[in-house]
Amino acid sequence: LALAHAGPERFTPLTPAAARKLVAERLDALHGHVTRDGRRFDKLALADQHRVRKRLKRLRYLAEMTAPLWPRTALRAYLKRLTLAQETLGLHNDMAVAASAFRDDAAAHPDAWFAAGFLQAQLPKTARCARKALVRLADAHTCWT
Secondary structure (H helix, E strand, C coil): CCCCCHHHHHHCCHHHHHHHHHHHHHHHHHHHHHHHHHHHHHHHHHHHHHHHHHHHHHHHHHHCCCCCCCCCHHHHHHHHHHHHHHHHHHHHHHHHHHHHHHHHCCCCCCCCHHHHHHHHHHHHHHHHHHHHHHHHCCCCCCCCC
């Protein structure tokens, strides 16, 4: 709201090169955080895994939003790995949320323990898949460098 009502003195115009540099620095930072944590994803607590997933989403959205700034072919290859990683982390998160929901329901519905146990047993496998997808992303060429 403050920015919406701010005068022109609050905004410093950026040259196209400066804007591109600023976006590239932000993409680099997000990519670095995601890939650093991604290499040990299956060792992280669920809350930290979810934080990685949120950063991954921000990275994808920023890369897509600024797509005209980067070489098209390189961006397409990067986004392919990014999308795969996001889908893999989404599946892992869905499994974790479902396991928690079934555990919560088990007090009233004892049969829910079976589903909770099955889903909980899948979490190490989906976490390893997520780690592998994030390692592939780490190995990808970043099109903004």
